[in-house]
Amino acid sequence: MAEVLLKNIKKIYSNTESKNRGRGLFRKKKAGEEEKKINLQITDEGVVAVQQFSLDIKDNEFIVLVGPSGCGKSTTLRMVAGLEEITSGELYIDGKLVNDVEPKDRDIAMVFQSYALYPHMTVYDNMAYSLKIKKVPKDEIDRKVREAAEILDITQYLDRKPKALSGGQRQRVAIGRAIVRNPKVLLMDEPLSNLDAKLRNQMRSELIKLRQRINTTFIYVTHDQIEAMTLGDRIVVMKDGYIQQIGTPQQVFDHPANLFVSGFIGTPQMNYFDARLTLKNGRYFVDIDDLSIELGEEKQQRLKDNEVKEQDIILGVRPEHLVISDKGIKGRVDVSELMGSSCHLHMTVKGKDVITIVPTEGKSTDYAGKELLLSFDGNVAHVFSKETQKNLEY
Amino acid sequence: MKNNINTIAKLKLLISRLIVYTVLIFLSFLCLFFFYLMFINSSRSNAQLQAGFTMIPGGNALKNFINAWNDSSISIPVGMKNSFIVACLSAILTSYFSALTAYGTYVYNFRFKKLIHLFILAIMMIPSQVSAVGFIQLAFKYHLTNKLWMLIIPSIAAPSVYFYMRQYLEATLPLEMVEAARIDGSNEFKIFNQIVLPIMKPAIAVQMIFSFVGSWNNYFMPALLLNDAQKKTVPVMIATLRSADYSKFDMGKVYMLMVMAILPVMVIYMILSKSIIKGVTSGSVKG
Numbered sequence: 001m002a003e004v005l006l007k008n009i010k011k012i013y014s015n016t017e018s019k020n021r022g023r024g025l026f027r028k029k030k031a032g033e034e035e036k037k038i039n040l041q042i043t044d045e046g047v048v049a050v051q052q053f054s055l056d057i058k059d060n061e062f063i064v065l066v067g068p069s070g071c072g073k074s075t076t077l078r079m080v081a082g083l084e085e086i087t088s089g090e091l092y093i094d095g096k097l098v099n100d101v102e103p104k105d106r107d108i109a110m111v112f113q114s115y116a117l118y119p120h121m122t123v124y125d126n127m128a129y130s131l132k133i134k135k136v137p138k139d140e141i142d143r144k145v146r147e148a149a150e151i152l153d154i155t156q157y158l159d160r161k162p163k164a165l166s167g168g169q170r171q172r173v174a175i176g177r178a179i180v181r182n183p184k185v186l187l188m189d190e191p192l193s194n195l196d197a198k199l200r201n202q203m204r205s206e207l208i209k210l211r212q213r214i215n216t217t218f219i220y221v222t223h224d225q226i227e228a229m230t231l232g233d234r235i236v237v238m239k240d241g242y243i244q245q246i247g248t249p250q251q252v253f254d255h256p257a258n259l260f261v262s263g264f265i266g267t268p269q270m271n272y273f274d275a276r277l278t279l280k281n282g283r284y285f286v287d288i289d290d291l292s293i294e295l296g297e298e299k300q301q302r303l304k305d306n307e308v309k310e311q312d313i314i315l316g317v318r319p320e321h322l323v324i325s326d327k328g329i330k331g332r333v334d335v336s337e338l339m340g341s342s343c344h345l346h347m348t349v350k351g352k353d354v355i356t357i358v359p360t361e362g363k364s365t366d367y368a369g370k371e372l373l374l375s376f377d378g379n380v381a382h383v384f385s386k387e388t389q390k391n392l393e394y
Numbered sequence: 395m396k397n398n399i400n401t402i403a404k405l406k407l408l409i410s411r412l413i414v415y416t417v418l419i420f421l422s423f424l425c426l427f428f429f430y431l432m433f434i435n436s437s438r439s440n441a442q443l444q445a446g447f448t449m450i451p452g453g454n455a456l457k458n459f460i461n462a463w464n465d466s467s468i469s470i471p472v473g474m475k476n477s478f479i480v481a482c483l484s485a486i487l488t489s490y491f492s493a494l495t496a497y498g499t500y501v502y503n504f505r506f507k508k509l510i511h512l513f514i515l516a517i518m519m520i521p522s523q524v525s526a527v528g529f530i531q532l533a534f535k536y537h538l539t540n541k542l543w544m545l546i547i548p549s550i551a552a553p554s555v556y557f558y559m560r561q562y563l564e565a566t567l568p569l570e571m572v573e574a575a576r577i578d579g580s581n582e583f584k585i586f587n588q589i590v591l592p593i594m595k596p597a598i599a600v601q602m603i604f605s606f607v608g609s610w611n612n613y614f615m616p617a618l619l620l621n622d623a624q625k626k627t628v629p630v631m632i633a634t635l636r637s638a639d640y641s642k643f644d645m646g647k648v649y650m651l652m653v654m655a656i657l658p659v660m661v662i663y664m665i666l667s668k669s670i671i672k673g674v675t676s677g678s679v680k681g
Contacts, residue, residue, distance in 0.1 A: 083573050104579035116574035120592040130578035177578075 002059065002094035002107075002184035002217055004080065009053040009089035011075050011241075014046040041241065049075045050241045053089070062211055062218040064232030066225060068264070072241040073221045074189055080219060081110050081187050094184055109178035110187040113194060115170045117162040117177070123149075124158040127177045134181075148180040151213055152206075168199045172206075179214055188220045192227060204230060225265050229253065237261050255302075255382075259314065259389040262382055268319045268344065270382070271354045273329070275315035277308065277383055277392070284308070286315050286381055289350075291328050296379030302393035303383070313392065316382035319344070322356040328375035336367040343367065349374065432656075436649035443645045458650035465647065468631040469623065470654065477627040478658070480542055480616075481609040484549040485602040489559075491550050492601065493594055496559035497586055501572055511560075518553040523614070530618050540622040545615055549608075555601045562597040563590075599669030607659050628655045 041048040050072040057063050065073040078084040080091065082103035091099055098106050109130075117126050124145055131141045149155040152172040162170055171191060178186055191207075192200045204227060211218065211231075222228055228235045229249040237244040237252060237260075245257035256262035262270045275288040284295045284303050295303070331349035338360070345367050347354045356374060358367075383392045435443060438452030463470055499511050529548065538544050567590060575585045591598070613629040620626050626634070632655065635648050663670075 081573075081577060083576070103573075103577045104581075108577065110574065110577050112570040112574060114568055114570050116568065116570035118571065118575075118589055120595075129575075129580075133579040133584070177574075 003092075004055075004057040004185055004217060004219065005090075005092040006053055006055045006057075006076075006080070007090040007092070009050060009076065009079060009091065010048070010087045011050040011072070011079060011084060012043070012046045012048050012087045048241055050079070053243060055236060055243070055246065057217060057219065060215055060217055062220065062231060062233045064220045064222060064228040064235045065238060066222055066228035066232075066235055066264075067238035067244075068223060070240075071238040073223075073236075073238050076238075077110075077187050077189055077219060077221045080185070081108055082106050107184040108187055109181050109183035109185075110189065111171075111174045111178050111191045113190040115162070115174040115194075117170060117173055119162055122159055122161055123154060123165070123173050123176075126162070126173055127158075127180045130177070130181050144180050144182075145176075148176045151179070151210065152176045167195050168203060171195065171203060175207075175210070179210075179216075182214075183216060185217045185219060186214075188218065190222055191220075192222070192224070200227075207231060225267065229265070237264060239264075255391065255393055256316075257391055257394055259316070259384050262316050262384070262391070266318055268355045268357075270316045270318050271322065271349075271352075271356075272384075273315045273317070273350065273352070273354075275313055277303075277311055277313045279310050286313070286378075286383060288315060289329055291375065293376065293381060294378045295381060295383070296377070299379070299381070299383075299393060306392065306394070308383075308392045312386050314384040314386055314389070316384060317376045317380060319355040320357045321376050321380035322354070322374045323376065324356075324358060324372050325375035326373065328373040330371060330373055333367040333370050333372060345372075347372070347374075429656075432649060432652055436646065436653045438646055438649075440644045440646050443649075452646075454646055455650070458644075458646040459654075461644060462635070462647045462650045462654070465635065467623075468626070468634055468651075470628075470631070470651070472624055473626055473628045473631040474654075474658075476542060476625060477610055477629075477655075480545045480612075480627060481606045483546045484609040485606040487546065487550045488552045488555050488605045489598045489601045492552055492555035493559045493591065493598060494586060495556050496563055497590055500560055500563045500567070501569065514553045514556055517551075518557065526615065526618070533619055539619050540625045541619075542625065544619055545609070545612070545627075548615075549605070552605070555605065558601060559594065559597055562594060567593055596669050599666050603663060603666050603670060606662060610655075610659055 041051075053072075053076060055063070065076060067073050075084060079086050080093075082098070082101060086099050090097060093106055093108070118129065121129065127145045127148060128141045131144060136144075145158070146155065149158055152175060154169060154172050154176060157165060157169060157173070162173065165173065171194075174191070192203050195203060208231065220227075220231060232249055234246060234248055235252055236246050237257075239260050245252055245261045247255075252261060252265050256265060256270075259272075273288055275286050278285045278287050278292070284300055285292050286295065329349055331347040331354060333345050333347050335346040337344040337346070340360075342357050342359050343365070345356045345358060347356065354374075384390065385392055430449075434449065434451050436458060437455035438448075439454040439457070442448075442452050442454070462468075495514070499507055499514075533539050533544055571589060571593075572585055575589050580588065611629060612627075613633065616627045616630050617633065620630055628651075632648060632651050635651060636643075
């Protein structure tokens with residue numbers, strides 16, 4: 001385990017580099033891979049993939065970099081790994097400046113999305129490869145490989161070649177190959193993306209267990225916000241090469257820094273309404289139609305500290321926080337999706353698409369076509385500036 | 395009515411199969427007939443060969459073999475040894491260095507990479523006879539004739555082998571694997587030798603056999619460079635036998651030497667045929 005410090009890291013792909021690159025941000029689209037939406041800054045020097053990236057990762061911390069495709073999260077991870085050059089800024093691992101240190105000398109291990117197992121080697125040899133290179137004695141290699149295999153429950157596959165394993169087993173081998181070295185930092189680049197939904201859920205909980213068993217600093221890249229929320233001690237939300245917010249999953253969920261974060265974290269996505277923030281007797285209210293909701297105490301304090309004035313705002317309310325009420329914003333249900341324990345209602349409210357989640361509570365209610373009034377609590381209302389799209393709490 | 399339709403469909407299938415098999419049999423005949431003829435002719439005496447063409451084997455195979463073996467103008471063991479040295483080393487070195495070059499241009503990013511790739515491919519368009527003139531002049535000027543390595547070294551730079559290897563790498567080697575090896579602590583040469591080469595085994599097998607056959611059968615350059623009897627390769631020896639004076643000329647002997655010349659190639663092809671088929675078809679279907 002080690003502390004990792006990233007100080008004002010910047011990555012620019014020069015124009016020739018971006019043309020030549022066959023991997024990373026500009027790599028060719030593979031079959032089944034989603035189209036990368038690139039909305040990055042282009043300067044005379046080239047394409048800016050990451051900028052002003054500063055982060056202090058504590059010993060043994062699990063950090064998740066999350067964001068949409070092309071936001072620079074994988075590039076950042078690859079810079080930590082030493083697979084990409086850092087254009088400017090400083091990267092410290094365990095207090096040592098490692099900007100120009102080779103990947104093999106950084107004492108890191110990495111798990112790739114495609115597993116990147118050596119196909120001609122058995123699982124045992126795959127896991128032992130890095131130790132053999134380090135010229136670790138044979139009996140120690142054997143002990144370490146078997147220990148890691150035990151943790152990951154792959155002992156019975158040690159003699160097999162990767163092609164004889166399922167996706168989940170391959171991913172375990174990839175993780176085994178990484179942890180067998182007992183690295184200071186364990187980097188994971190979308191390790192669960194190639195698995196099906198069921199296996200992904202299973203592997204997610206395995207990762208949580210693994211994390212409890214091994215002492216190392218984790219940096220995990222994903223575009224899946226559920227993985228980010230469930231795995232990370234802290235999550236770093238990125239967009240277009242910039243950090244949007246750093247915080248615990250709860251902080252990011254409850255107090256998203258801006259409109260992008262609020263929309264990216266949480267499923268289904270947050271609903272937005274045009275509303276007005278008003279001050280009545282020193283208390284903040286959000287007014288929408290006839291509804292006037294007093295904000296919760298924590299939000300009152302944050303807005304007061306920032307001396308926020310009355311203004312038109314974008315009001316954000318998560319679908320699970322919208323409730324059917326006698327008084328509220330009027331909307332019409334277009335589609336009702338029964339999800340089992342709850343029902344997702346797709347509504348049109350003031351010309352906008354809105355989703356609300358209502359518990360079924362054992363009753364079968366058909367909401368389709370009905371007109372409903374929606375309300376929400378002051379603790380769960382998020383107020384964003386119309387001009388800057390930033391959360392006014394910050 | 396239904397029975398009629400079934401009969402017509404069956405008839406159509408039968409006719410189409412008949413056409414396909416006829417074409418395939420004809421093509422197989424074209425490929426194999428001349429081999430068969432060579433084996434037949436190697437068992438016939440010169441007089442029988444002069445008399446005309448036949449499909450029935452003669453009884454002179456052993457005699458032809460002894461005559462060829464004992465011919466004073468050539469030494470078959472020496473020719474075989476020379477051919478083996480040239481063909482084996484050419485095959486190994488060509489495959490290894492072409493794979494290395496292909497790996498270099500595929501994995502690394504450097505200035506003028508595309509240009510270098512195109513330049514190598516452009517060399518493919520130049521016939522070897524064109525560049526041979528300068529090469530022969532050079533060899534004579536610096537007294538480098540009658541040296542086997544003069545046949546081996548130039549064959550290492552083989553653009554077509556490079557192109558094949560590059561295509562194979564693009565289809566089979568994910569860059570993440572190279573990066574994983576780098577993180578595992580491997581240096582660049584170890585990555586190539588321990589990770590990439592084993593992955594390229596089918597491609598290397600294919601190119602080794604092609605290079606081996608190419609070198610083994612090569613007559614043009616050896617004929618120009620080798621005139622010492624102890625340095626001659628098998629194709630040059632066959633030509634020597636053919637050009638023997640009329641009184642000694644024995645066509646049966648020449649055919650027997652041809653048979654002996656192709657046998658090692660056939661054996662190697664049989665050994666590597668599985669890898670060849672795997673190598674030729676790999677990359678066509680996602681594994």
